Amino acid sequence: MITHMIRNSIFILACVIMTTACQPTPKKQSTPTPSGITEATVADAVKEISNKMEGNKSDLIEKGVRHAASLWRDNDGTSEDFVKFCSENYLADPAQKEASFYRFAEYLESLNGHFNKLSLDMQENVQLMKGEVLPIDAQFAAYNPGAHMINDFYDNKIAFIVALNFPYYTTEEKNISGANWTPLQWGYARLGDVFSSRVPSELIQQASKVAAEGDAYIADYNIYMGNILNDDNQKLFPENMVLLSHWNLRDEIKANYANKEVGLKKQALIYQIMQRIVDQSIPKMVINSGKQDWNPATNEVFVSGTKTEAEPEIDGRYQQILNNFHVYQAFDKYEPAMPTAIQRAFSVGMQIPQPEVQKLFNEFLSSAQVKEVAEIIKKRLGRDLSPWDIWYDGFKARSSINEESLNAITEKKYPNAKALEADLGNILLKLGFTKEKADFISSRVSVDPARGSGHAWGASMKAEKAHLRTRIPATGMNYKGYNIAVHEFGHNVEQTISLNNVPNYMINGVPNTAFTEALAFVFQERDLFLLNMKNTDPEKEYLKTLDIFWSVYEIMGVSMVDMKMWQWLYDNPNSTASDLRDAVIEISKDVWNTYYAPVFGMKDQTILGIYSHMINSPMYLPNYAFGHLIHFQLEEHFKTHEFAPEVLRIFALGQLTPNEWMKQAVGEPLSNEAILKATEIAVGKLK
Incomplete structure (x- = not known):
């Protein structure tokens, strides 16, 4: 698992919050809509249109009229104005409707693409290594240039033309009807998704501001590992090592499984740091600072060898979450x-209702295979499990390779961002893409040195490039950065294919972000292969299965904490940051005690509350879990199908519903079944 939420731009994020909060088509009712558009008015509008049409399609007319009525407000006009508007703007001729659809798509691609580019420009100084971050940079990063666009379209009635002619379909309707839709019909439905709710522009702008503040908070949450002391006042980490929470801390735990000398001690120290972050007892002065030494076990801080008083961070972490919630x-x-927000994130954003997600996760986390895999890990480690072994990395081929030797390879190969960008085409060639396709994709990806952790930022118009961001120290790209970069390049490949190769612009992308995570995991799985390091282990396929299984086990627990935290927030909307901190600690312990204590043999651990996504990517974590499940099913598919051509085919399917996408991609729906069965076989072989 990896790094950062895929966020095209603050503009796109704000619009996603708004446009994915979609309203089902209103049912017939006797009460008026908020605008005062009554049943009688709706009936009049439907009749007026029907009288002008040959081959009356009354159901489709009524669906469009009702959708437009659900968005109409008093200041948009009277009931008579509404009927007249519907009569004059309904596209009865199929040829004219199709031509108008492509024109809408053309305009929206330009608008989305340019606003996306503007947001990239506004955030560049905050997100990239471009020197000191000035106070004005943060203010521009929080600015959303497109905050007013959607509401402008309601004011000038463009939104109502779309709503009337391309009405919104619920996820349930898409699941039922979508199996028989053509790409054009899917495009019509996705255009209907754009204007499905009506949120004030100032609120969209506020969402952008809060999101930018969360990003900035996380981007500067670095721990200077060269200043960390153990109980013997020893410094175990390199002097210049700086790790971002939580991503780099977690990855350093993974890297130390190959360190037989002091790896376990290093992991224990990092775990203590994580606990301090979760409970907010971490001294504020050690965050993003290397001016003092810190013993995370005793929580003592020393300046020039002298113990000094240090105030804890207290509730900065949880205030950020509260800001998002509000x-x-x-x-x-x-x-x-x-x-x-829970319903919008799952039922509409993921297109899977939250109770179904929780049920799926519970099924996996409670499976008998968990204990069986844990026993194999214990045997391989030669010790009982520790809490940080939720990130056990020993099933991967790289786990037996000392990270310093990997660093030497990647630092030489990629001294800077330009070197990586120049090699993207070669990476694709190694993965089996033709030179034509490799050149096409790589020419549409720009590599940038990130200030925070790595992430991928897709383009929103064909004329622009996707961006790959990863940390590249002055000494060159270390293995951690390289591993992140390969993952993020997988996102960029998806973003490029699903923008440029889909049948029409309105279905560009994938059903939800779990699907882009899946391809990122597929790429990341091949990182050593791309360095010409072949894995000749005859058990490698079984080990890969167990590696994916254990990753799912970890991230589903983290996702459970995230979901339960949001449920708690809605139950306690007036809570303080301190209240939330205490709640997250208890939720983390509860999830641990339910799904992990029976396996690890210890209770009340809080490690599941460490993920930074909880702060700057609300309710994104479940996408990683689904991403791993999709990743596994894709890998199974690639065993019998040629990799590169299938990647090109599958990720050009566009924004279907999750199950429809999976059926067209690999021939079966998304479920736990495939990985649970494969894990049972792998356990049997490896025992």
Whole structure:
């Protein structure tokens, strides 16, 4: 598992919060809509259109009229104005409707693409290594150039033309009807998704500001490992090692499984740091600072060898989460059919209802295979499990290779971002892409040196490039950065294919972000192969299965904490940051005690609350879990199908519903079944 939420731009994020909070088509009702558009008015509009049409398609007319009525407000006009608008703007001629659809797509690609580019420019100084971050940089990063666009389209009635002619379909409707839709019909449905709710522009701008603040908070949450002391006042880490929470801390735990001398001691120290971050007892002065030494076990801080008083961070972490909650909650009253951020994130954003997600996770976390895999890990480690072994990395081929030797390879190969960018085409050639396709994709990806952890930022128009961000120290790209970069390049490949190769712009992308995570995991799995390091282990396929299984086990628990935290927030909307901190600690312990204590043999661990996504990527974590499941099913598919051509085919399917995408991609729906069965076989072979 890896790094960072895929976030095209603050503009796109804000619009996703708004446009994915979609309202199902209103049912017939006797009460008026908020605008005063009554049943009688709706009937009049439907009749007016039907009288002008040959081959009356009354159901489709009514669906469009009702959708437009659900968005109409008093200041948009009277009931008579509404009927007249519908009559004059309904596209009855199929040829004209199709031509208008492609024109809408053309305009939206330009708008989305340029606003995306503007947001990239506004955030560049905060996100990239471009020298000192000035106060004005943060203010521009928080600015959303496209905050008013959607509401402008309601004011000039463009939104109502779309709503009337391309009405919104619920996820349930898409699941039922979508199996028989053509790409054009899918495009019509996705255009209908764009104008499905109506949120004030100032609220969209506020969401952008809060998101930017969360990003900035996380981007500077570095721990100077060269200043960390153990109980013997020893410094075990290199003097110049700086690790970002949580990603780099977690990856350093993974890297030390190959260190037989002091690896276990290093892992224990990192775990203590993580516990301090979760409970907020971490001294504020040691965050992003190397001016003092810190013993995380005793929580003592020393300046020039002298112990000094140091105030804890207290609740900075949880205040960021509360800020997100409050702005997301403010959207609720504008989303009567999906009145919580939880419903919008899952039922619409992921297109899978949250109770179904939780049920799937519970099924996996409670499976008998967990204990069987844990026993294999214990045997391989030669010790009982420690809490940080949720990140056990020993099933990978790289786990037996000392990371310093890997660093030497990657630092020489990629001294800077330009060297990596120049090699992207070669990476694709090694993976089996033709030179034509390799050149096409690599020419549309720009590599940038990131200030924070790595992430991928896709383009929103064909004329722009996707961006790959990863940390590259002055000494060159270390293995951690390289591993992240390969993952993020997988995102860029998906972003490029699903933008440029889909049948029409409105279905560009994938069903949800789990699907882009899946391809990123597929690429990351091949990182050593790309360094010409072949794995000749005859058990490698079984080990790969167990590696994916254990990754799913870890991230599903983390996702459970994230979901339960949001449920708690809605149950306790007036909570303080301290209240939230205490709640997250208890939730983390509860999830641990339910799914991990029976396996690890210890209770009340808080490690599942460490993920930075909880702060700057609300409810994103479940996408990683689904990403691993999709990753596994893709890998099984690639065993019998040629890799590169299938990647090109599969990721050009576009934004279907998750199950429809999986059926067309690999021939079966998304489930736990495939990985659980394969894990049972792998356990039997490796025992």
